[in-house]
Amino acid sequence: METTTPRPLPADPVREARIRELSRAHVLTSWVAQKAVDPLPLAGGEGSWFWDYQGRRFLDFTSQLVNVNIGYQHPRLTEAIQEAAARITTVAPSFYEESRAEAAAAIAELAPAGMSKVFFTNGGAEGNENAIRMARVHTGRHKVLAAYRSYHGATAGAIALTGEARRWGSEPSIPGVVHFWGPHLYRSEFHATTEQEESERALAHLRHTVEAEGPHLVAAIILETVVGSNGVIPPPAGYLEGVRALCDEHGIMLILDEVMCGFGRAGTWFALDHWGVRPDLIVFAKGVNSGYVPLGGVVLSDEIAATFDERPYPGGLTYSGHALATASAAAAIRIMREERIVENSAEVGERTLGPGLRDLLGRHEIVGDVRGLATFWAVELVADRQTREPLAADKVKAVQQACVSRGLWPLVMGNRVHMVPPCVITHEEAKEGVAMLDEALAEVSA
Template sequence: MVAPASADSALGTRIRELSRAHVFTSWSAQQEIDPVPIAGGKGAWFWDHDGRRFLDLTSQLVNVNLGYQHPRLTAAVQEAAGRITTVAPSFAEQSRAEAAAAVAGLAPEGLDKVFFTNGGAEANENAVRMARLHTGRSKVLASYRSYHGATAGAIALTGEPRRWGSEPSVPGVVHFWGPYLYRSEFWATTPEEESERALTHLRHTLAAEGPQHVAAIILEPVVGSNGILVPPPGYLEGVRALCDEHGILLILDEVMSGFGRTGAWFAAEHWGVRPDLISFAKGVNSGYVPLGGVVISAEVAATFDHTPYPGGLTYSGHALATASAVAAIGIMQDEGTIEHAAALGEQTLGPQLRALAERHEVVGDVRGLGVFWALELVADRTTREPLPADRMKAVQQACVARGVWPLVMGNRVHVVPPCVITHEEAAQAVALLDEALAEAGR
């Protein structure tokens, strides 16, 4: 366990007061929140200014894959700042070139070019723009259970309720239902049925929209914010086949699932699916400096060999951000982070989280890969009625009181710690979650 720096409650109070007075917080009713001022962190732990420390099951926003304050990663940012701080996209620059080569080297064969952005939403915006220009088509299909970002185009792609406040939005997006066996839209009873029926639904949606008008289908290979939904066997392969049949591009949003989160560099590796475009961000550099991007297939990239790409960002491939990506990828390779994340899922998180379902009636479903897991909590296992908000809050408070910080999304607890959490720390976190579920159950 990491000891926090000396507590300074007065500083914590000042930060809280300044934040409440001047910081406009995303996705929040401003007068109904009271954010905890964070003083520091190390590895899988963070602490506040009162000296309280927490084992982090959130990775902040599922992005601190290498944990807090990795010395080699922070040193890389410092070294880059000493060399040069910013270079316009029209110039070539060392860390930008090395980061692009490193990311492309991890992608499936034939995806060799990288367009850098400042985050995941911009990555998805540009992936869709590329798909539309490459195909000459306008429509894009996206799942209802998805989140692709909050910029104008990305929130239009998003299927879940966070898009409602931005509607009417960018035209041309059509939503469909993806697989989710626990709450199947297709009356399926097995993973195989769910996969087959979800693909039939997608085929029917394509037919209704006219596949000749569809530029791309965008998917999170493992759905993140909407439930850590691991696709059933054959689903991603079936979507790839549908795209190939109709000349549609497949965009995989790996913003959350990429760079170790599922125990692979990219989640699509689990199913051997090659997309045409990959959007990424978050784990590529553990969020130490804002960075995202699109990995582009040779076929799509060739569209812009002699025709200018009509898009760009002042900070595309920012020198400090790309330097941190080069360092982060090197760290993951040298320290076996991907293999460690896979082992955590197989040996510790998976078995121990599933054991919670045997001890607590409130746990309706457990699912995940690597360090990407969700417990779906229900008031009744037979009806699968979601656990109400007041009881979810009780679970969250019980966790915090025990020194573990959960990521609560709707009626789910997402267990998404840094990929560097140890097996012992992961077991400790699950044990504390076990206690919190027991207390909230009472």
Template sequence: MTQTTATDETATSQSEHIAQLDRSHVFHSWSAQAQISPLPVAGAEGSYFWDYSGRRYLDFSSQLVNVNIGHQHPKLIAAIQEQAARLATIAPSFANDARSEAARLIAELAPGDLNKVFFTNGGAEANENALRMARLHTGRHKVLAAYRSYHGSTAGAITATGDPRRWGSEPAISGVVHYWGPYQYRSPFHAESEEQECERALAHLRDTLMVEGAHTVAAIILEPVVGTNGILVPPENYLAGVRAICDEFGIMLIADEVMAGFGRCGEWFAVDRWNVTPDLITFAKGVNSGYLPLGGVIISAKIASTFDNVPYPGGLTYSGHPLACASAVASINIFKEEKIVENARTLGTDVIGPLLKQVADRHPSVGEVRGLGVFWALELVTDRETRQPLVPFNASGESAAAMTKFTAECKRRGLWPFVHFNRTHVVPPCTITAEDARQGIEMLDEALFVADEHYTGA
């Protein structure tokens, strides 16, 4: 018989106390408050976190796909501590060494002439300001944004979002028009090849501009690799095609790299894979792995010059906060020293991609595997022939039971998954070892037998 120690009892009591306070006073995002039971987390390190009982979970979600450098990196923690001891805060109107160096490093990584950085507190504010900059620069009002996208939950960002999270905020800002991006597995264009999907998606975008009036459109905002809505890697020539359309009509191209950037796709920025230079790049998450709130907009020379002699009508109390910027400086330098971008790329080509394809061969419920770097998705189905999703679009409650069971099975085995609709994403930290990645995929493989139980195809 296992004996309960005083330490065990203390940990249990502490966990229960935290949970009780949470349920009494914390209002959680995107949740029906009475239907959730958040796990009290005691600590984390590297690719793992653990609860107060000491149960460890391999973090295949990187929390919200943002802990790219892993949990509690000692050099990053030390940089924050050093900056806090030296200068904890200063207003955005002053020049500051941490802010200036963070901007320099980020601009140095960006393609083309994107040389200036406007700092925000996160990705939604970054997209909000990018939209504002594009509208003011062009003098136009409309913005085209894709269905199956997520750009944040503030007013403009949620309007640009192309998934059900937008519905509760409508009506929102005016002038946003949604279009269909490429998604060959469930092609809205009935394409039979990647080349067809690319051609037809670009033709659809061009047709949308025709009926909306290209001369009224300030910007097209897109995720170079769609994140939460499916890890949709675009066809080879798609982004270059969008860039060409924008150039033709004087439209600004905004690349939302909040999730895809800073190593996640095996590149500093996902657009680098296709050698495409946007007019604006938005970032957050991986820039400092969420150790402190930070995001921003990287701005091309032509847009920045619009505000040389005309004030930019936007700002934030904590824009370029010294602690956050110091963490970004440290993070970028660590990425370079430890070759984390290269590690992410190699993991995708040599470990995660091949192993997930083997998993798909063993499980009929896996309809498709797609991704790159440490940015992968398994689309779960009940029939491979018809591609019927394991659960319906935007499922909840009983209709989502199959995914709920699969998620619980992952957690039971010590794997913390990232699930959305009928997909499970494989998005561990960019620093994960090949051994831990293999172990996580083994646990995912075992949990997928729960999904297979719901398979009805031949």
């Protein structure tokens, strides 16, 4: 990819102050106590960079919420949205509409064979909600198994599927959800010492959980193909294949949540392409159009789609397949093909980002583990490499602040620094980002 030269706006402290004042008075910010935070007002962005009203620019290694895969203000994508708005801005789901049809066809073409229909939602959480509804209606069963190390969204059903602590504040939630431990060798729940052991023991644990819950009552198992906000954890060899075989054995639907890891983030169109597993339902959002307009959805297997040939699907959304959103998705997929953005993500990860981050293991004692692929990485910070005790929150915060002071904006989750830049990032920008993190780690270690 060509290096983008950012063009920051001149400093505008008056405008920044007004944005802060209005936001504090009227905007409820998600996931935080309101008096504890003071978010940075953003003024603009281009490519892999964004800038503020103080004239500072930052190399973005968050992709906002791991969704700006195509980069900020891609001129061809913004133009496509403008053209769509000039044509027609919104069409109810009860009509056919050109951009909706084109986006669905483009997405289905990227999915495994035998998955040719798409149901559109406004985002990933709604996608997961509808995926479990589809699985339940199709099977006539009610239980859904989800991993503890997972995040599937914050709507009522999606937050129940979520295994990590963000679900606690919404409990009690919908019935029928059962959690299990997925594989993660660095923090194994199964006392494994190799990837093979971890895969085999995690599969045995999942089998025992299915058996304990009654296989005839389990509608679906839902997994993030690559665990995202809970650590960027690719599955070990054989695990997804084993889950697929277990589902086939008992007539259970396999749902793969590709909201974060799809559309180039893992260096392939869908992360599942790395393992060659065909699920029954794929949930997507985020990277499908890089968040330029809210959009998510579910890709259905032909078998599940056939369930609704003669019976109505018991669900719907006013903005399902919104005309501007689907126009942006169709355009984004076309642009990503023509500009080889998925290939760029894979190449930067393999040649620059991955090797650079792994090198940090030998340079800093507080780096306990580095894992990921393409433009999807996590650097886990520890107080002790032997015990793997997580680094204290104040020191993790210090690493984040040291990055920001150097012009790098990382995504910090727990004791991890997630390095997830736009998929359009160049090799030079990737090197620059790793170098700034290297300096920040050295500063905090000292």
